Amino acid sequence: xxxxxxxxxxxxxxxSVASLPGVAWALIALLLTFATAAPNFLTMGNVNxxxxxxxxxxxxxxxxxxxxxxxGIDMSLGAVLSLAGVVLAMVLVASGSPLLALGAAVGVGxxxxxxxGALVSVLGxxxxxxTLASMGVAQGxxxxxxxxxxxxxxxxxxxxxxxxxxxLTMSIWLxxxxxxxxxxxxxxxRLGFYASAIGGNPEALRFAxxxxxxxxxxxxxxxxxxxxxxxxxxxxRMSAGHPSAALGAEFDAIAxxxxxGTSFEHGKGxxxxxxxxxxxxxxxxxxxxxxxxxxAIQVSCIGLLVIVSLLLDNLKGxx
Amino acid sequence: xxxxxxxDKAAGSTPQPLLQLRGIGKSFPGVHALKDVxxxxxxxxxxxxxxxxxxxxxxxxxxxxxxxxxxxxDILSSGKAIDVSSISAVRALGVAVIFQxxxxxxxxxxxxxxxxxxxxxxxxxxxVDVRGMRRAALEALRALQLDIDPDAPVHALSLAQQQxxxxxxxxxxxxxxxVMDEPTAALSERESARLFELIKQLKAAGVAIIYISHRMTExxxxxxxxxxxxxxxxxxSVLRGEATPDMLVQMMVGRTVDMTYPRHFADKPGDxxxxxxxxxxxxxxxxxxxxxxxxxxxxxxxxxxxGRTEVARAIFGADRVLSGTVRxxxxxxxxxxxxxxxxxxxxxxxxxxxxxxxxxxxxxxNLNLASxxxxxxxxxxxxxxxxxxxxxxIARLRIATPxxxxxVKLLSGGNQQKIVIGKWLQADAKLxxxxxxTRGVDVGAKSExxxxxxxxxxxxxxxxxxxxxLPEIIHVCDRAYVMRERKIAGHLExxxxxxxxxxxxxxxxxxxxxxxx
Numbered sequence: 001x002x003x004x005x006x007x008x009x010x011x012x013x014x015x016s017v018a019s020l021p022g023v024a025w026a027l028i029a030l031l032l033t034f035a036t037a038a039p040n041f042l043t044m045g046n047v048n049x050x051x052x053x054x055x056x057x058x059x060x061x062x063x064x065x066x067x068x069x070x071x072g073i074d075m076s077l078g079a080v081l082s083l084a085g086v087v088l089a090m091v092l093v094a095s096g097s098p099l100l101a102l103g104a105a106v107g108v109g110x111x112x113x114x115x116x117g118a119l120v121s122v123l124g125x126x127x128x129x130x131t132l133a134s135m136g137v138a139q140g141x142x143x144x145x146x147x148x149x150x151x152x153x154x155x156x157x158x159x160x161x162x163x164x165x166x167x168l169t170m171s172i173w174l175x176x177x178x179x180x181x182x183x184x185x186x187x188x189x190r191l192g193f194y195a196s197a198i199g200g201n202p203e204a205l206r207f208a209x210x211x212x213x214x215x216x217x218x219x220x221x222x223x224x225x226x227x228x229x230x231x232x233x234x235x236x237r238m239s240a241g242h243p244s245a246a247l248g249a250e251f252d253a254i255a256x257x258x259x260x261g262t263s264f265e266h267g268k269g270x271x272x273x274x275x276x277x278x279x280x281x282x283x284x285x286x287x288x289x290x291x292x293x294x295x296a297i298q299v300s301c302i303g304l305l306v307i308v309s310l311l312l313d314n315l316k317g318x319x
Numbered sequence: 320x321x322x323x324x325x326x327d328k329a330a331g332s333t334p335q336p337l338l339q340l341r342g343i344g345k346s347f348p349g350v351h352a353l354k355d356v357x358x359x360x361x362x363x364x365x366x367x368x369x370x371x372x373x374x375x376x377x378x379x380x381x382x383x384x385x386x387x388x389x390x391x392x393d394i395l396s397s398g399k400a401i402d403v404s405s406i407s408a409v410r411a412l413g414v415a416v417i418f419q420x421x422x423x424x425x426x427x428x429x430x431x432x433x434x435x436x437x438x439x440x441x442x443x444x445x446x447v448d449v450r451g452m453r454r455a456a457l458e459a460l461r462a463l464q465l466d467i468d469p470d471a472p473v474h475a476l477s478l479a480q481q482q483x484x485x486x487x488x489x490x491x492x493x494x495x496x497x498v499m500d501e502p503t504a505a506l507s508e509r510e511s512a513r514l515f516e517l518i519k520q521l522k523a524a525g526v527a528i529i530y531i532s533h534r535m536t537e538x539x540x541x542x543x544x545x546x547x548x549x550x551x552x553x554x555x556s557v558l559r560g561e562a563t564p565d566m567l568v569q570m571m572v573g574r575t576v577d578m579t580y581p582r583h584f585a586d587k588p589g590d591x592x593x594x595x596x597x598x599x600x601x602x603x604x605x606x607x608x609x610x611x612x613x614x615x616x617x618x619x620x621x622x623x624x625x626g627r628t629e630v631a632r633a634i635f636g637a638d639r640v641l642s643g644t645v646r647x648x649x650x651x652x653x654x655x656x657x658x659x660x661x662x663x664x665x666x667x668x669x670x671x672x673x674x675x676x677x678x679x680x681x682x683x684x685n686l687n688l689a690s691x692x693x694x695x696x697x698x699x700x701x702x703x704x705x706x707x708x709x710x711x712x713i714a715r716l717r718i719a720t721p722x723x724x725x726x727v728k729l730l731s732g733g734n735q736q737k738i739v740i741g742k743w744l745q746a747d748a749k750l751x752x753x754x755x756x757t758r759g760v761d762v763g764a765k766s767e768x769x770x771x772x773x774x775x776x777x778x779x780x781x782x783x784x785x786x787x788x789l790p791e792i793i794h795v796c797d798r799a800y801v802m803r804e805r806k807i808a809g810h811l812e813x814x815x816x817x818x819x820x821x822x823x824x825x826x827x828x829x830x831x832x833x834x835x836x
Contacts, residue, residue: 184446187449188441188446188447188449189445189446189447190438190447193424193427193431193435193438193447196424196426196427197424197427197435200424200425200426200427201422201423201424201425203422204422204423204424204432204435205424205435205436206406207384207386207406207416207422208422208435208436208437209405209406209407209410209436210435210436266425266426266474267424267425267426267427268425268426269426
């Protein structure tokens with residue numbers, strides 16, 4: 001069995017690094033470009049800034065990795081994040097309890113996730129349509145309950161953004177914790193295994209006697225709940241809940257996941273790739289900000305980043 | 320007496336059947352897939368299941384593994400009726416099934432796949448004991464003397480290795496009955512030999528194996544007991560020593576079909592229309608030589624998966640040709656479907672609804688679809704002209720439609736098939752390749768379709784017809800090629816065309832007889 005030898009040599013712990021996605025090269029190119037072209041890019045303050053901006057994106061992109069592995073998609077993430085943000089701000093203002101506020105935000109996200117998951121898994125509706133519809137519902141609700149205004153919370157949560165521990169800002173700690181949790185979910189729990197199986201061969205799961213719906217719904221619920229949790233960071237950073245604060249955030253999340261090497265086919269997922277993708281998107285946005293490029297152009301640039309990364313992968317023949 | 324025969328293998332007293340199927344019946348809308356099938360499975364025995372396309376083998380397996388629910392009949396284990404209503408219930412009985420489409424998840428590791436759905440629990444609640452799982456997977460692989468890395472993602476393995484992982488998956492749990500559906504279909508000879516060794520090991524360990532096969536050599540190399548199915552019935556179960564290839568072929572053929580075949584055979588065929596030489600293509604077919612003359616219906620027979628559709632696709636240029644030539648009227652055809660079409664080749668694919676007609680468009684639009692450039696040379700579509708063309712074809716082919724504007728979806732299968740044929744007639748095709756032309760149409764429409772084929776060849780066209788229905792090949796074709804394992808296994812002239820001869824070639828019985836003589 002000659003093939004065995006070649007397989008085993010490539011399949012060791014460094015697998016995720018060995019199969020560096022095209023986006024890693026794109027990231028290196030971006031870093032070099034901004035380091036020379038954008039003033040203040042390479043300062044400690046700016047690195048913390050990128051991290052702070054990327055935490056929210058990471059919290060959306062990590063669960064999106066699992067959703068995409070199931071050959072699904074969650075278009076509602078940005079709107080659910082906005083809605084959870086204003087709910088969080090309202091509860092915080094009314095009760096003064098950050099924990100209660102966080103609970104409410106996660107609850108809102110969870111409810112949307114469960115509804116998405118049930119519609120997709122039990123009724124078999126297409127994920128794109130289902131989550132596009134719930135995106136509309138969430139966005140509308142966010143505008144209705146706030147009358148379109150921001151809800152100012154002041155500096156109550158600013159420790160989450162500005163505080164630091166052992167030399168790293170809270171944002172970075174939160175990002176690491178989130179990544180750690182998802183690493184365990186992906187590689188040490190059934191949820192992660194089955195996300196790959198739902199996309200790669202659902203029939204196999206069925207023949208293994210697994211309750212597929214339970215896990216399928218669970219993955220969408222996780223996505224919604226993560227958006228609810230991300231609302232905490234977003235609201236803290238803005239010192240307010242705004243009904244359209246996260247407009248289009250799902251675009252960044254999906255882009256980060258795709259450039260990271262996760263595929264809409266065969267249940268292929270790359271959590272580490274998603275991390276790299278998030279950093280690339282974060283660096284791109286930050287660098288363009290420093291160069292005073294408008295946010296509309298930034299979206300176009302992220303689109304180009306996706307295409308360039310896919311082209312690089314194509315050249316390497318990994319897709 | 321039979322029991323004694325097996326007793327010495329099964330170590331111990333009189334062997335009881337591990338599993339008994341009694342009078343299993345299963346119907347689907349329009350199809351009576353299984354009528355009355357009984358089967359005994361003994362420990363340490365390989366039970367071969369033979370039958371031509373549509374005999375009911377796969378349905379039987381799906382009933383056995385709980386994927387389908389039988390309409391009638393019982394399954395007994397140690398003499399007691401058992402519950403096979405769900406996959407997990409069957410699993411608990413120790414029955415594992417390996418289907419042709421593997422039940423592996425491509426981007427999970429070998430270990431994750433082996434333990435899919437029964438992952439060992441880790442020390443932290445909710446987690447999986449990944450190390451323990453890896454260790455257990457390694458043990459399962461070693462027990463089968465397999466050198467496969469448990470951490471390798473399954474998609475990186477060869478087909479043969481994937482097949483072995485499937486078996487490890489089955490043997491790592493308490494499997495008493497292992498069901499395999501054509502396990503060697505995708506394997507090379509060496510890989511098959513490895514699989515057979517494995518099967519012999521399992522046999523020695525007392526596992527009962529049900530093995531569906533299309534290859535006569537395997538049946539005699541591995542089988543202890545052979546059951547032949549036909550038309551959803553069990554024809555016979557025999558021990559290997561009692562069987563000959565010829566006898567098994569006799570039992571497989573002879574499906575009852577009540578219909579007449581309107582065919583007028585011409586006295587002498589016309590000029591050579593299509594000549595294929597040494598055709599090898601990226602889809603796996605090798606060294607195909609065949610020829611179709613004007614005025615002939617030539618059959619392309621063989622069992623499912625033998626490469627018939629692939630030959631059609633390669634001739635049409637839909638799959639990449641690696642070597643060999645396709646000539647129409649002596650002129651080379653190469654470069655893809657566009658060129659094949661303009662040379663006069665029409666491919667009428669098997670899945671009519673997805674590849675043959677545009678279901679939501681009108682009869683008229685469909686009939687004009689392949690000849691737009693010819694009918695409307697200036698590039699402007701004129702509905703009136705299209706309608707005229709359509710009306711002529713509707714009359715000529717007797718398509719039953721209220722009007723040319725009727726949506727094709729609303730017509731019967733037979734009429735849809737006529738529309739596909741009409742479309743190519745209008746495109747002035749000379750060679751028609753039909754892939755299962757009568758699939759999904761009722762008996763009356765079948766007869767009409769064959770009348771149409773007869774008309775086509777009477778008008779000097781040539782037809783190459785792929786069919787899984789032996790009677791169609793026998794009664795409709797002037798000559799037939801029979802495929803086996805992606806090659807032409809043989810050619811039969813009209814005088815030699817009968818079900819036994821076709822089946823012998825398809826299943827490889829002739830090769831074996833020659834080898835043994």
